[in-house]
Structures are given as C-alpha cells and as structure tokens.
Amino acid sequence: MRRRRHRQRDDRRGAELTFDVLIVGAGHAGASVAIHLRQAGFTGSIAILGDEPELPYERPPLSKDYLAGKKGREDFRFRSAEFWAERDIRLIAGERVTTVHPSSVHCAAGRELHFGQLVWAAGGRARRLPGAYAIRTLADVDALKASLPGATRILVVGGGWIGLEAAAVLATAGKQVVLAESQNHLLARCSAALLSDFLLAQHRGHGVDVRLACGQLDPVRFDLTVAGIGIEPNVEPLLAAGADGNDGVLVDEFGRTSLPNVWAAGDCALHRNRFGPDRPVRIESVQNAADMGACVARAIAGDPQPYAALPWFWSNQYDLKLQTVGLSHDHDEVLVRGDPAIGKFAVIYRRAGRVIALDCVNNTRDYVQGRALIERGVRLDGALLTDADRPLKSLLET
C-alpha cells in the first residue's frame, strides 16, 4: 500500500517534469522563445530552465546603468514573475544541464527533465582571469560593486565593448582606470581603425590610461582587476550529445541543430547570417538573441520562416551613443561620413561595393536610415555616401 502510493507520487512528479518545449538558458534568447511561442498560440507546456538564481533579466545594463548605480536590480527584469505564471511558462531557476539525451536532459543536482522539443539558449560564459572580476551575470556585477568602495586604482583588461563600457563607468565614478588591450587598437575584433582611434581619444580624454599592445600588467599595482576578454559559448553538453559545431552549435536557417528535436538560438548558435560572411558566425547581441529566439518559436509553432533579421547593436560610453547596424565582417572598404572631430559621424563598411554595416556615433539618423542601404544591397557612389548634408534615405529615392 505504502509502496504504491510512493510510486504514484513518483509518477506524478515524472509527469510534471516533462515539457513539450524545454528551453535551456533563461537569457534574452530563452525568454524570447517562450514569449513568441505563446504569441503564436502554442498551447503545449513550456519551461525555461536556467542556472542563475534569477528571474530572466537584460544583460546590457550590467556594464552600463547597473554598474553605474543608475538602475536597481529590479529595473531590468524582462517581465514580472506573474507574467510568466499567467502564460503558464514554468521557470526553473538554479539548475544546470550537464548531459543531453535524445528526449531528456540531466541536471547537475541530479534532476532529470523530459522534452518534446529542446531549445538550447545557454549563451556564453565569460573567459576568466584568475583574481579578476568578470561582467557577465548579475552575481558577477554584484560582487564587483561590493568591492568598489575600497578600490581606487582599477585595471580593466580587454578593450572590447564590455571593457570600454566598464572603464567609462568606473572613470566617471572617479576611479583611476588603466585599460590594457593586447592588440594595437581598441575593438580590434570588429571595428575600423577610425572608430578605435576616436574611442581611444575619448577614453584618454576622460582620464583612462589606455595601454595598447600591452602585455600582462602586475595586478599588485591595482586594488582590483576587471576582465572583459570575451566569452566561451556554453555548448559542451550539446556537442557531447553529438550536435555539429565547435565554437558554438551549428544551426540551419530555422535554428535547428543537427540533433532531432533540438534547436538553438542566441550567443551560442553558429549560423549563416543573411547579412554576414559566407561562413557560419556567432553573434553576441540582444537583437540576435531575441530575433533568433522568435524564429525558433515560429518554427516550433508550425510556421517556419528563415532567420533574416538585420543585425543591430548599441553601446553607451560617457555621453557617447554608439549604434551599429549590419555586420562588418570581411569588409574591403571603409568610408567616413560626418566629422569625428565634432563627435557625430558614421563609419560605413562596404564589401564588393555594397554597404554592409554602419557604426554610428551620436548619429541615430544615419543608424536608422542606413538600414535600408544594407537591406537593399545597392551599390552607391562613395562621394554620395560620405556627403553628410545629404540624408542617406534620399540616396535611395534617386
């Protein structure tokens, strides 16, 4: 009698831990998949499982307003707890998937969850430097913020977007900041020298001691070190299960991996981007996570449409507003529109004569109007493109 009751309870628990769609990773991509599934009228059971002990939140404020103390931790949740509950989207926080099987996943704490469809939206983890703070999760930034009051001299390692944003916030807060970049220009991975030089001057002008082509500095000379040296995609459990990929998990134009019933989206997904080079890329941006998540949701809900969203990205440093549209990979030409000396301009990237991306500084108009140039892939005269008195949109009207 006792035994049977026990088994019934187990069965019930078993049923509870089966989901039609199980989403691993409670970040931008995972949240987008769940929201778009419900918007598409999907009525099956949905769970979002994530290893952070948090309701899903936005990452961009971590190196901007949250680090600066201008936003509180409740100000950048995607949605309230009630929102998820009302839509019957189950949130399972603080669990990490270690093994993926054909129709179930196994978690570090021993739990097993079964799925009809699995969406892998596990993003990436910050590369760590021993003894340094990283900026990837709320917990990372809470730890960093707790040590800031006693710190005067701060070393920021890495001149990418996150290192630059952190340096800007810390310098504005009155810290003595040294920023060490191993390459010989800032944003080495993604931007034209012109933008790097502009940002270099801005950071130096705000008192940041930027060291380029810099080897390792002695951390003892600093009260605290922050590392912004990129991420590793969280894909090991999927690759171990046999999914194709290497630096990320490979997906097709609908977000399908090579494993049956397993999809992926966001920072961890290697995909051929309609606006990118002729090889799979991983894109680390909110746009990509949100739009790819929506694409996967539509496919699961039975209305597949290939991923074709135009990439965009933004960053804030001091009073600079940087906005990027398109992907500049493999550009063969760089044009400048507007005047960097007055702090308002755009860097235009071309490949084989077509505009493929714009980096805009304090210049929302070009960011907005440049979209159509990229989407239509038109070839335009460079002299027209760089004539800042001529709105970009007027170039398409002729």
Place this chain on the structure above:
Amino acid sequence: MPITVSVTTRDGRTKDLTAIAGRSLMENLRSGGIEEILALCGGCCSCATCHVYVDDQWLTAMPPMSEDEDDLLDTSGAREANSRLSCQIPVTPELHGLAVTVAPED
C-alpha cells in the same frame, strides 16, 4: 495616489495598469505584463519596439520629442502623428489617467 495608465493592446483589449513614477512608460508597460512591448534595447532609443500611440487628449502632457526619437520613429511604417517611443516618456503623477495604444508590429 496611485498612477493609472490605460493600455489598449493589438487585440483591441484595454487594460488598466498601476504605474510607478520615476520609471519610464516602457518599463511600466513591460512590468505590467504587456507582452507586445518588446523593448529590445531596454530604453536606449535604438530599437523602436516600444512604439505606442498616445491618446490625443494627452499629447500636450507629453515631454518634447528628441531628434533621436523622431529619427527612430521614422523607421516605422506605422508612424502616426501621436506616435511615441514609450521608453522616452518618464511617468509622473501628472500622467494619471494616461491612455495609450500599442502600435502594430513592423
């Protein structure tokens, strides 16, 4: 005194929300469960996915529109004279009773 904002979603339904002063209208709509407000850029005036129509009688109570907001709204095929980006509107007690409609998706 609680600040109430009335929101009409794309299915034509209207919902009253209690808004918090000091936060943007976008943040209030989002935390109030209006899922159509994607607000992808979190209020950085970079995405236009927080586009709403403000009821005409409230237009004069709105803060002026920045050039950036104006340019960004231009990307929307659904722009109307009463279009605003809700992330650019701070909620204040004076906005008690404000009525907005979520703009169609682009």
